[in-house]
Amino acid sequence: MSLREFLKKMEKEKEILHIKDSVSTRFEIPFIMKSFDNQGPILIFENVRNYKTKVVANVCGTRKRICASLNVGEDGLYRKLAEAWRSPRKPKVVEDGAVKEIIEKDLSKIPILTHFERDAGPYITSAVVYAKSIDGNVENVSVHRLQVLDKKRLAIRLVPRHLFSLWQTAKETGKDLEVAISIGLHPAVMLAASSPVPFGVNEFDVANALLNNGLRLVECEHANAHAPADAELVIEGKISAREEVAEGPFVDITGTYDIQRRQPVVEVLNVMHRKDYVYQALLSSGAEHKLLMGLPHEVLIWEAVSKVVPKVYAVNLSVGGSGWLHAIISIEKQLDGDGKNALLAAFAAHPSLKHVVVVDSDINVFDPCDVEWAVATRFQASEDLIILNNVRGSTLDSSADQETGLTSKMGLDATKPFTKPKERFERAKIPVGGEIEKLVGKFLAH
Ligand code: MN
Numbered sequence: 001m002s003l004r005e006f007l008k009k010m011e012k013e014k015e016i017l018h019i020k021d022s023v024s025t026r027f028e029i030p031f032i033m034k035s036f037d038n039q040g041p042i043l044i045f046e047n048v049r050n051y052k053t054k055v056v057a058n059v060c061g062t063r064k065r066i067c068a069s070l071n072v073g074e075d076g077l078y079r080k081l082a083e084a085w086r087s088p089r090k091p092k093v094v095e096d097g098a099v100k101e102i103i104e105k106d107l108s109k110i111p112i113l114t115h116f117e118r119d120a121g122p123y124i125t126s127a128v129v130y131a132k133s134i135d136g137n138v139e140n141v142s143v144h145r146l147q148v149l150d151k152k153r154l155a156i157r158l159v160p161r162h163l164f165s166l167w168q169t170a171k172e173t174g175k176d177l178e179v180a181i182s183i184g185l186h187p188a189v190m191l192a193a194s195s196p197v198p199f200g201v202n203e204f205d206v207a208n209a210l211l212n213n214g215l216r217l218v219e220c221e222h223a224n225a226h227a228p229a230d231a232e233l234v235i236e237g238k239i240s241a242r243e244e245v246a247e248g249p250f251v252d253i254t255g256t257y258d259i260q261r262r263q264p265v266v267e268v269l270n271v272m273h274r275k276d277y278v279y280q281a282l283l284s285s286g287a288e289h290k291l292l293m294g295l296p297h298e299v300l301i302w303e304a305v306s307k308v309v310p311k312v313y314a315v316n317l318s319v320g321g322s323g324w325l326h327a328i329i330s331i332e333k334q335l336d337g338d339g340k341n342a343l344l345a346a347f348a349a350h351p352s353l354k355h356v357v358v359v360d361s362d363i364n365v366f367d368p369c370d371v372e373w374a375v376a377t378r379f380q381a382s383e384d385l386i387i388l389n390n391v392r393g394s395t396l397d398s399s400a401d402q403e404t405g406l407t408s409k410m411g412l413d414a415t416k417p418f419t420k421p422k423e424r425f426e427r428a429k430i431p432v433g434g435e436i437e438k439l440v441g442k443f444l445a446h
Contacts, residue, residue, distance in 0.1 A: 001186045001188065001211045001214035001217060001230070001282065002098075002185075002186055002228075002230035002231075003056075003059070003184050003185055003186050003230075003231075003232060003278075004230075004232075004278070005186070006059070006069055006186055006187060006237065007042070007044075007056065007059075009068070010042055010065065010068070010387075015041055015042055015065060016041055016042045016043075016044055017036070017040075017041040017042070017043055017044070018044050018046055018380065019032065019043060019044065019045050019046065019047075020046050020047055021047060022046065022047045022048075022049050023045055023048065023049060024048075024049045024050075025049070025050075025051070025055075025111045025112065025113045025114065025122070026113075026122075027046060027081065027115075027117075028103065029045055029048070029055060029113055029280075029285055030113055030115040030116070031290075032045075033058060033283040033286060034283060034286065036058065037058070037061070037283065037286045037287050038287060038319075039061075039062055039287070040058055040062075040287070041059060041061075042056065042057070042058050042059050042061070042065070043056070043057045044056050044278070044429050045057070045060050046365075048111045048128055050371045051109065051110075051111040051189045051319055052109070053109070053111050053198055053277060053278065053279050054278045054279070055111055055113075055278065055279050055280075055281050056184075056278045056279070056280050056281070056289075057280070057281040057282065057283065058282075058283070058286070058287070058288050059185045059187060059190075059280065059288065060190060060192050060291055061286070061287045061288040061291070061432070062122040062287070062291075062294055063077075063291065063295075063389060065187070065303075065313040066187060066191065066291060066295065068374035069186065069187035069188055070187075070188060070191075070210060071085045076134045077295075078298065078299045078302050078303075078315075080210070081191070081195065081210070081295075081296060081299045081321065082299055082303060083209070083383050084192070084195075084206050084207075084209040084210045085195060085197050085201075085206060087209055088197075088201055088202065088205030088206045088208070088209050089205055089208045089209045089213060090205055090208065091205065091207075091208040091213075091215040091216060091217050092184070092216050092217070093216075093217045093218065093219065093232045094216050094217070094218060094219075094229050096202065096218065096229075097216065097218040097227070097228075097229025097230060097231075098230055098274050099182075099218065099227065099230065099231045099232070099233070099234050099272055099273060099274060100218065100221070100272050100273050101231060101272075101273070101275045102272065102273050102275055102277075103221070103270055103271070103272050104270065104272070104317055105270060105271070106151040106152050106268060106271065106390075107148060107152070107154075107235070107268060107271065108151045109150045110233070110271070110279060110283060111279050112124055112148055112279075113125075115251060115283065115284060116251045116257075116284075118219055118249055118257055119249065119250050119251060119257075120147055120246075120247070120248055120249055120250060120260075121147060121148055121149075121347060122147075122148040123145055123146065123147050123148065123250060123284075123405050124146040124148070124154070124181070124183065124280040125145055125283070125289075126143075126181070126183055126184075126185075126190070126280045126281060126282040127143065127144055127145070127146050127181045127182070127183055127235075127282065127283055128141060128142070128143055128181070128182045128185055128189060128190065128193045129141065129142055129143070129144050129156070129163060129179050129180070129181050129182075129184070129305075130180045130204065130225050130226055130227060131163055131166050131167075131177055131178065131179045131180075131226065131239075132178075132224060133166050133169060133170075133223065134166075134169060134170050134173060134175055134177075136215070138166065138199065138200055138206070139175075139202040139226075140162045140163055140166055140199070140202065140203065141192070141193045141202060141203035141204050141207075142161070142162060142163050142193055142194075142203065142352070143190070143193050143292070144156050144157055144158065144163065144305075145157045145248065145250060145284070146181070146266065147247055147248070149265065151268075152267065152268045153265050153266065153267060153268065154228070154235075154237070154265070154266040154268065155245050155247040155251075155263050155264070155265055156247075156264060156265075156266050157248075157261075157263055157414075158239075159265065160282070162199050165199065167239050167264065169214070170241060171241040174215055174241055175241055176238035176239060176240055176241050176267070177238060177239040177241075177428040178224045178236075178237075178238045179223060179225055179236075179237055179238065179239060179266065180220050180223055180225035180226060180227040180236055181236075181237060181266070182227045182228055182231040182233070182234040182418075183231065183233045183234070183235070183279065183280050184231055184232025184233050184234060184277060184278060184280040185213075185228055185232075185280070186207075186211065186228075186230075186277065187436065188207050188210040188211045188215075189204070189207040189211075189215065189228060190292055191207075191210065191292065191295070191296065192204070192206040192207035192210055193207070193345070194293055194295075194296055194377070195296040196296055196297065196300060199406065200439065201225065204217060204226065204228075206324060215228060216228070216229040216230065217229060220234065220236045221236065221270060221272065222236045222269040222270055223236040223237065223238065223269055230356070232273060232274055232277040232278055232280065233271070233272070233274075233277050233279065234271070234272050234273070235265055235268055235270075235271050236268070236269040236270050236271075236272070236300060237266040237268045237269050238266065238267050238269065239264050239265075239266050240265045240266070240267060243265040244262045244263060244264050244265065245262070245263065245265055245269075246260050246261070246262060246263075247260065247261055247263035248260040248261060249263070250284070250286065251284045251285055251385055252284055252396050253284065253285055253290060253293060253322050253323060253324050253396055254285065254322040254324070254325070254394045254396050254397065255285035255291055255322065256398050258396065258400055270314060287319070287323070289323070290317070290319060290322060290323020290324065293323060293324060294317035294323035294324055295317070297317060297324075297349075297350045297352075298315040298316070298327075299315055300349040300350055300351055301315050301317075301327055301329065301345075301346045301349045301353075302315045303349070304345040304348060304349035305331065305342045305345045305346055305349070305370065306339065307345065308341040308342060308344075308345045309331045309332065309333055309334070309338050309341070309342050310332050310333070310334055311331065311332040311361075312329060312330070312331050312342075313331065313332070313361045313365075314329070314365045314366075315328075315329050315365065316329075316365040316366050317350075318365075318366075318368070320368065321354075321355065322396075324352055324355075324394065324396065325352060325353065325354040325355065325393075325394060325396075325397060326353070326354065326355045326356070327346055327353055327355075327356045328356075328358075328359065328365040328371050329342060329346060329356065329357070329358045329359070329365065329429075330356045330358075330359050330360065330361050330363055330365050331358055331359075331360070331415065332359070332360075332361055333415055335418070336417055336418050336419065338415075339358045339384070339413030339414075339415040340384075340386060340411070340413050342358045342413075343356050343386055343411030343412075343413060344411070345387075346411075347388070347391075347409060347411065348357075351392055351393065351394075352393055352394035352396070353393070353409065353442075354393055354394065354397060354400075354407060354408075354409055354410070355409070355410050355411070356409075356410075356411045356412070357371060357374070357375065357411075357412045357414055358411075358412070358413055358414065358415055359371060359374045359378075359414050359415060360374070360378075360415050360416055362427065363414075371414075374414040375412060375414045375424065378414045378415060378417075378425060379412055379413065379414040380415050383415040383417075384412060384414065385386060385410065385411070385412060385413075386409075386410065386411040386413075387408065387409070387410050387423070388408065388409040388410075388411075389408050390406050390408070391406070391407065391408075391409055392404075392405050392406060392407070393405055393406070393407030394407070
């Protein structure tokens with residue numbers, strides 16, 4: 001299963017817009033991506049100025065397309081992801097793969113985008129990085145942004161998680177950490193790589209479970225690493241044990257500039273790609289970024305809150321909350337107080353959460369007006385509000401302490417209280433027959 005097979009399927013479903021005009025990798029393509037961001041189509045830039053390669057963008061830009069890539073309805077999505085996390089399957093390692101068709105020395109022919117005005121330079125944003133621990137016992141796959149320093153060097157942002165630990169351990173023994181940086185992958189691989197599975201779980205195994213055993217890997221040529229055999233492009237490299245540079249500034253998920261930090265350098269060993277490869281771009285802070293990063297955490301919240309209330313109907317890490325900092329959760333509660341337990345469970349499940357609203361099942365968590373209506377008519381700050389001070393949150397929030405990640409959090413229980421008569425909270429209806437509904441439907445269709 002590859003990106004291009006998925007693109008073929010999306011072409012049939014008219015989910016792709018081809019842009020044939022000549023456009024530049026510097027700001028022009030990102031501007032067009034941003035213009036089509038909200039619920040927009042997949043974009044294929046066929047004529048990239050000064051490059052021979054096409055660029056594809058916004059592949060995972062809607063929930064609908066993510067579901068289509070996993071052959072699952074929206075109601076089955078969380079369950080499917082959670083099952084794959086719990087039952088990873090080793091993919092087959094094959095001798096040869098399409099990604100090895102062409103070998104190059106450096107990055108100079110890749111149409112890497114420069115996205116925002118004050119970004120430090122061109123950045124690779126859809127890179128799935130594989131590494132193995134020095135003792136060979138742990139394999140890890142995760143998504144990282146990579147700043148282009150020159151045609152043989154990249155700076156990699158390592159958030160203190162799994163790849164960071166592997167690099168730290170290698171560094172302590174004075175060794176560089178070899179990596180395979182894969183670009184242009186099936187959405188299932190992107191989702192698996194952004195999944196919060198425990199240290200020690202190989203996210204390629206999760207991807208293979210999501211693809212019903214459809215993932216195949218190859219050994220890299222120079223790095224002691226694996227990459228998907230059907231990837232569009234793979235950069236082999238090693239994360240230096242010695243060399244660090246100032247990485248950033250760079251726009252992250254909130255649409256603001258992330259601060260500059262000392263980060264390690266990746267030395268490029270070689271580049272391999274399919275003969276007619278397409279370069280996959282991703283707009284940081286765009287819908288695709290929010291979905292890939294946020295959606296797997298909705299699953300964590302769904303699982304955690306399900307343990308404290310009878311039923312969780314829906315979870316939305318909302319677009320306005322940058323797909324990361326705000327959650328709206330619709331639940332069925334048994335007793336008053338369950339709403340607050342749901343809030344606490346959500347905060348524990350996703351430590352970056354800052355504001356959470358829990359609502360009843362009649363509220364559409366994806367409609368901000370509906371959620372605001374629930375807050376307006378069902379919520380009393382004196383009783384239904386939780387504030388937590390000096391807790392760890394996200395360093396991506398400009399209003400938090402971005403070095404320590406310390407922040408304040410707020411939870412709103414906007415579920416109907418059982419202590420008041422039900423009728424008071426009822427949404428008023430106008431009683432008409434199906435024919436009038438049909439009539440309205442006909443007009444709305446025009
Ligand atoms: Mn991991």
